[in-house]
Amino acid sequence: MGEFKMTKDIIILGIETSCDETAAAVIRNGTEILSNVVASQIESHKRFGGVVPEIASRHHVEEVTIVLEEALKKADLTIKDIDAIAVTEGPGLVGALLIGVNAAKAVAFAHGIPLIGVHHIAGHIYANRLMAEMKFPLLSLVVSGGHTELVYMKEHGIFDVIGETRDDAAGEAYDKVARTLGLPYPGGPHIDRLAHEGETTIDLPRAWLEEGSYDFSFSGLKSAVINTLHNAEQRGEEIKAMDLAASFQASVVEVLVTKTIRAVEEYGVKQVLLAGGVAANKGLRYALTQAFDQIKDVELIIPPLHLCTDNAAMIGAAGTVLFEKNRFAGYDLNANPGLELR
Amino acid sequence: MNVLAIDTSNYPLSVAVINEQEIVAEVIINIKKNHSIRAMPAVESILKEINMTPADIDRVVVAKGPGSYTGVRIGVTMAKTLAWTLNIPIVGVSSLAALTGPGRHFEGAVCPVFDARRGQAYTALYEYRENVLTTVKEDTNILMSEWLDELANMNKKILFVGQDVSVFWDSIEEKLGDRAIRSSITENYPRASEIGLLGMNAEPENVHDFVPNYIRLAEAEAKWLERQQSGDE
Numbered sequence A: 001m002g003e004f005k006m007t008k009d010i011i012i013l014g015i016e017t018s019c020d021e022t023a024a025a026v027i028r029n030g031t032e033i034l035s036n037v038v039a040s041q042i043e044s045h046k047r048f049g050g051v052v053p054e055i056a057s058r059h060h061v062e063e064v065t066i067v068l069e070e071a072l073k074k075a076d077l078t079i080k081d082i083d084a085i086a087v088t089e090g091p092g093l094v095g096a097l098l099i100g101v102n103a104a105k106a107v108a109f110a111h112g113i114p115l116i117g118v119h120h121i122a123g124h125i126y127a128n129r130l131m132a133e134m135k136f137p138l139l140s141l142v143v144s145g146g147h148t149e150l151v152y153m154k155e156h157g158i159f160d161v162i163g164e165t166r167d168d169a170a171g172e173a174y175d176k177v178a179r180t181l182g183l184p185y186p187g188g189p190h191i192d193r194l195a196h197e198g199e200t201t202i203d204l205p206r207a208w209l210e211e212g213s214y215d216f217s218f219s220g221l222k223s224a225v226i227n228t229l230h231n232a233e234q235r236g237e238e239i240k241a242m243d244l245a246a247s248f249q250a251s252v253v254e255v256l257v258t259k260t261i262r263a264v265e266e267y268g269v270k271q272v273l274l275a276g277g278v279a280a281n282k283g284l285r286y287a288l289t290q291a292f293d294q295i296k297d298v299e300l301i302i303p304p305l306h307l308c309t310d311n312a313a314m315i316g317a318a319g320t321v322l323f324e325k326n327r328f329a330g331y332d333l334n335a336n337p338g339l340e341l342r
Numbered sequence B: 001m002n003v004l005a006i007d008t009s010n011y012p013l014s015v016a017v018i019n020e021q022e023i024v025a026e027v028i029i030n031i032k033k034n035h036s037i038r039a040m041p042a043v044e045s046i047l048k049e050i051n052m053t054p055a056d057i058d059r060v061v062v063a064k065g066p067g068s069y070t071g072v073r074i075g076v077t078m079a080k081t082l083a084w085t086l087n088i089p090i091v092g093v094s095s096l097a098a099l100t101g102p103g104r105h106f107e108g109a110v111c112p113v114f115d116a117r118r119g120q121a122y123t124a125l126y127e128y129r130e131n132v133l134t135t136v137k138e139d140t141n142i143l144m145s146e147w148l149d150e151l152a153n154m155n156k157k158i159l160f161v162g163q164d165v166s167v168f169w170d171s172i173e174e175k176l177g178d179r180a181i182r183s184s185i186t187e188n189y190p191r192a193s194e195i196g197l198l199g200m201n202a203e204p205e206n207v208h209d210f211v212p213n214y215i216r217l218a219e220a221e222a223k224w225l226e227r228q229q230s231g232d233e
């Protein structure tokens, strides 16, 4: 019965352990989530005021087989149905990455299934493909605790970083400002919430950098916030935390949105994808949505919150593209905390 | 029963396949290279060499610490994931016990030593009684000077094993004199075959609950507990 051309589904098991979430997911054809399991360690790290790498690694070992089992069970599949194992190889915390990488290798080896190493940011970008098909060329704005990048893609699996942060990532700036304001960890959502209650009454700088640059810089803004607080304290004046939060957020969002729109025009893209943990920020989502309402012929995709934060569905989605390109890893795959996106 | 045994808890890597009668294959690699890069390829090549597939493995035994936190985690993660996905039993064996083989016919106790920096060691005291490895003092993390005081009070010969014995040898000799014996260079390495043998008949552990035995809390956690306690007073 060779005359039937069967198109077989591609089923990928994704694994992600680059920071403080132990995650596994099963993805069909790079677009459909069959399961998406995340064990968050955030409660454990709260007492330290941030992610402690050694503690994160320890939790990953505790959770890894549990999330793998749950991912298969929820997808109602067995390992025999899996075409490849895709795992985050970097960037991230090296000790944390190692757990996912070694678990992935063990599953791949045990069953003779292909192994795929995925870049964490490629994963964040491909979270969007779980919402809508990608249309090239496209631009992705990646904003997270460790990254602020504008990535241009002319086709699947090829990444061109056209702008990146020169100092702090946006998420880092959020966390530091939150700490200065005495807000609990993680600070990003607290700033976002306060910002909605406050007014942008405080004048804070916007770092545009040299003309035409798509790079970012948030350390100056962070210092300005800290100085504003200090100066007010010395003068015995009171500054409303919500106004400072609103003013800070307005600066971050304005720079992100303005540079994104400029890149959209210069590169003539069809789609803009928001990606990364800070994509959960309501202020940013709202400003981007407003801006792109005015721009014709460019589609803006914003994933739901649970696909913006770290998860393995996005790793499975990005891994599917590598599977189709036969880009497999050997059993000597290592964690690569400084891996570059290409 | 084919037992796959793995030790990545310190600098050397050791992998073996053994059964009730014999060592089928064993490797020890003692060059500086990340365990994450070489451990899985070592398992792959050893199985290939002896014409086995992962499906032929009946049990996984792994050195579960103490040792390098990262090193121990690599072996444990590989082992527990293999055990889970192949649906076979897993057993953890002390990384210190893995070094005790040279003491099997020694009249006295065996003391494996890992350097834990700042004068500290991961160590324990074992004895072979009628060919069965018996724990005299549990695996611990202790200042070597304190540990030697404890050992000095015991009136027996002690065989010190491990690459890191050299770090402490002067003070060991000073405290214990000719009651301290030092292993030869060929006896200083973890033997995965010993791990496999120790774990072959042990009660399997629940794979999802299987974690390393770090002995030490993570530094951040120790400090946090200290703060909690001082806050309570």
Ligand SMILES: [Zn+2]
Pocket: A120, A124, A144, A276, A277, A309, A310
């Ligand atoms: Zn992320």
